Structures are given as C-alpha cells and as structure tokens.
Amino acid sequence: xxxxxxxxxxxxxxxxxxxxxxxxxxxxxxxxxxxxxxxxxxxxxxxxxxxxxxxxxxxxxxxxxxxxxxxxxxxxxxxxxxxxxxxxxxxxxxxxxxxxxxxxxxxxxxxxxxxxxxxxxxxxxxxxxxxxxxxxxxxxxxxxxxxxxxxxxxxxxxxxxxxxxxxxxxxxxxxxxxxxxxxxxxxxxxxxxxxxxxxxxxxxxxxxxxxxxxxxxxxxxxxxxxxxxxxxxxxxxxxxxxxxxxxxxxxxxxxxxxxxxxxxxxxxxxxxxxxxxxxxxxxxxxxxxxxxxxxxxxxxxxxxxxxxxxxxxxxxxxxxxxxxxxxxxxxxxxxxxxxxxxxxxxxxxxxxxxxxxxxxxxxxxxxxxxxxxxxxxxxxxxxxxxxxxxxxxxxxxxxxxxxxxxxxxxxxxxxxxxxxxxxxxxxxxxxxxxxxxxxxxxxxxxxxxxxxxxxxxxxxxxxxxxxxxxxx
Ligand code: NFE
Ligand code: MG
Numbered sequence: 143x144x145x146x147x148x149x150x151x152x153x154x155x156x157x158x159x160x161x162x163x164x165x166x167x168x169x170x171x172x173x174x175x176x177x178x179x180x181x182x183x184x185x186x187x188x189x190x191x192x193x194x195x196x197x198x199x200x201x202x203x204x205x206x207x208x209x210x211x212x213x214x215x216x217x218x219x220x221x222x223x224x225x226x227x228x229x230x231x232x233x234x235x236x237x238x239x240x241x242x243x244x245x246x247x248x249x250x251x252x253x254x255x256x257x258x259x260x261x262x263x264x265x266x267x268x269x270x271x272x273x274x275x276x277x278x279x280x281x282x283x284x285x286x287x288x289x290x291x292x293x294x295x296x297x298x299x300x301x302x303x304x305x306x307x308x309x310x311x312x313x314x315x316x317x318x319x320x321x322x323x324x325x326x327x328x329x330x331x332x333x334x335x336x337x338x339x340x341x342x343x344x345x346x347x348x349x350x351x352x353x354x355x356x357x358x359x360x361x362x363x364x365x366x367x368x369x370x371x372x373x374x375x376x377x378x379x380x381x382x383x384x385x386x387x388x389x390x391x392x393x394x395x396x397x398x399x400x401x402x403x404x405x406x407x408x409x410x411x412x413x414x415x416x417x418x419x420x421x422x423x424x425x426x427x428x429x430x431x432x433x434x435x436x437x438x439x440x441x442x443x444x445x446x447x448x449x450x451x452x453x454x455x456x457x458x459x460x461x462x463x464x465x466x467x468x469x470x471x472x473x474x475x476x477x478x479x480x481x482x483x484x485x486x487x488x489x490x491x492x493x494x495x496x497x498x499x500x501x502x503x504x505x506x507x508x509x510x511x512x513x514x515x516x517x518x519x520x521x522x523x524x525x526x527x528x529x530x531x532x533x534x535x536x537x538x539x540x541x542x543x544x545x546x547x548x549x550x551x552x553x554x555x556x557x558x559x560x561x562x563x564x565x566x567x568x569x570x571x572x573x574x575x576x577x578x579x580x581x582x583x584x585x586x587x588x589x590x591x592x593x594x595x596x597x598x599x600x601x602x603x604x605x606x607x608x609x610x611x612x613x614x
Contacts, residue, residue, distance in 0.1 A: 177440035260275060360470075
C-alpha cells in the first residue's frame, strides 16, 4: 500500500514548489512537481517598448536576473540580426559570470549543504530533520559565513560593470552602458582572484567531501539522462565557453543539431488554455483554473517531444568537461567545477577588455521576431520577442531552466526530469523524506515571481508542517 507524502512548500529553493510523492515499501513510486505560483510576466510585457523588456524580465528573479537581461537583449538585437562588438560581449560575459558564481555558491552553502550535514543548532536551522545525517563533514558549515561573504563579493564584482546587483542597469539593447576604466578592471580583478581562490580551495573541496561520505548519491536521483544546453558566454565569432547542444542517454558526444522550432511547450497538465503544444515563438499564456488533470503553473517544454534535464551538469557534459553520471552528486560536482571554469575564463575576458565605452545607442531597430537563447545558472534560458509595426512588443515568451527541470507530465504523460529523478529513490523515514529533498535541491529549482499565490485543496495526506524542514 503506497502512502502519499506532500512537501509544501519545499524550503531552501526560490519561489513556491510543492512536491507530492507516493512511497511504497520504502521507495518512491510516483512523483508530481507542482509549481504553485502563477507568473504573468509574459502577459504584462505586451504592448511595451522592447527596451523595457530587459528591465522588466530581470524582475522575474533576484538570483538569475543577469541571464534574463542577457536573453532579452539578445532577442531584441536578434530582430534586426545586429550583434554587439567584442568589448560589449566581454562585459556581458563578465557580468553574467559574476552572477553565475554568486548563484552557485549560494546554492551549495545556503540551499543544499544542510541536506547532508547539521546546520548551527539555532533558528533558522532548527528544528530540523535528523534522518540519515552522516558524520564526517564537519568543516562544510564552518565555511557558511565565508560563503556569504564570497557571494556578496561576487555581487560587488558584477556591479562594477552592471551598475548595481542583483538587477543590472547597464545591459541594454546596443551593448553595455558601463564606461570601462583601468581602475574598474583592477578592482574586478581583485575580487575575481579572491573568488577563484574560494571556489578552488573551499567550495570544490567541500562538495567533494560530500561525495566521500554520501557516495551512494552517485546512483540516486538519476533523471531522464537527456541533457540540454543552449550555450553561453560568447567570445569571438562562434566560439563560446559553453557550446549549445544536447545529449541523449548513452551518448558521449553532444549534437548541436537543433533549433527552437524543435521545442514544444505542452500545457495538458498545467493551468493554461489551449491544449495544443506550441513552439515558444508562437507561445501563449492564458490561465485556465480549475482544469481537469492539471497540477502546476509550470508548462512542460520538450525537445523532439522528449524530456530534457538542463543545468550545470548538462553544460559540463555537453562541452565534454564532465564525464561522470547524472545523479544528485554529479549535479553538485559539475556545478562546482563549472564555477571554476567560468571564473578562470573571466580572467581571460578581463585581460582582453578595452577601456572606454561599449554601447551603440544607434543599433538598428525594427519589427519582426527575435530569440535570445542563452544560459542561466540553472540551465538553458530562452526569450522570444515579436515586435509589431508600431514598434511595440506584440508577444513575449520566456522558457526558464526550471520550466524544463520541474515540468509536470506532458500530453503523452512523460514525466518532467525532476519527477523522473524522484521515482525509485529509497526513503528511510516517510515523515522525513530527506532523500527526496536531496534530489529536488540538486536541480537548484527556482519557481520565482508570481502575481498571485494559489494553494489547491486536496485530500488529507501526510503533510510536512512548514518550519519542520527549515534546517533541511
Ligand atoms: Ni530564478 Fe533562473 C536561473 C532562470 S530559474 S533562478 O538560473 O532563468 O529556472
Ligand atoms: Mg513561459
């Protein structure tokens, strides 16, 4: 007899997520990811000037705003197929890199580490679950305040060229409005050296220490094993630090042979009108609630009608740097190694940066459509814009990484990557399903930015009371 356990809300993520798991004989046999927020950004942006889009879409999220700015300016510039000069590209890379580094450090120390090791024995880390917390990781939480400092430093570093953080003021269609001086380059370099040292000598060893004690998590939480990256961090010409591509289960060499018309968003199990799957450039966001068989405000994006995991692990496997598996631990390890790869590339970009301005306010504008495919800390991010003859936005669609990872079932009933990864996970204590949280947190989900919060009613089940999982 299976029992239903609901974790609502899942804490130590961004935004509001409910997870429903069925457990039978100590194993998760079914899982549903329910995004319990409605996000109306795609609607409220219609009718506005394209230049408003990077400003507004950054407010989707305080953790990955630079990626939204980047996707948005790429989409707008793509309407007239205009590309910025090298200095603007380097500045965008440096601001985006700073945002990735702060996000990855935040995710590990603030959102994930206490899944594995006790936090300080006071609020907000207590009360906490005590199931399957193993010893031997002593120093990890000793680095908690150092991690907060490092995260602040990453924000301060990015703000040297973005104007402020978290929401950048300088990344606009036409380039980056920051005026580069040698003083700013030197200040950026000082921060970067400190952060690369922290990533190399503290963050990576701490993640590897978790691997030493929780080696079984190299086999737990395996997703669909289809991995997708849009690619990001353009340098010269076609070279990017992370190429775009996809890998399917069993493949070791990624294919770049896809484009956004191969993506379809399904809403069969989401609270939206129109059950036909649509490609994002033709996408549509009209609420429908209640709706039979729907259980999430998240849509179900699919590539080639298959479910794909996206994120640091996908990027690191697509570019060939990471050759391990697709588990909870692999996600944490790939994220930490990726932070160093980005930090080291930032040294090169900074060296090549020229002083002066990097913005062309006279970049060509026009009507038509454009897309911005890039990467956010949590994975592949796409913005699609249509601009009418009046110069105003007639349609705008956003597909975030968490839409891929935390998607509900699609029209064929194929579970989203996180749902897939939860099925088969062993659970020691149904009242404290720490194993499920470890799987969920390894994807670093973000369900941000609602216009209203909604809580569905359902039949009585085991419910984890809010507060009980603050610590883990
Ligand atoms: Ni709100 Fe984000 C990232 C984007 S979420 S954190 O990374 O886009 O999927
Ligand atoms: Mg969307």
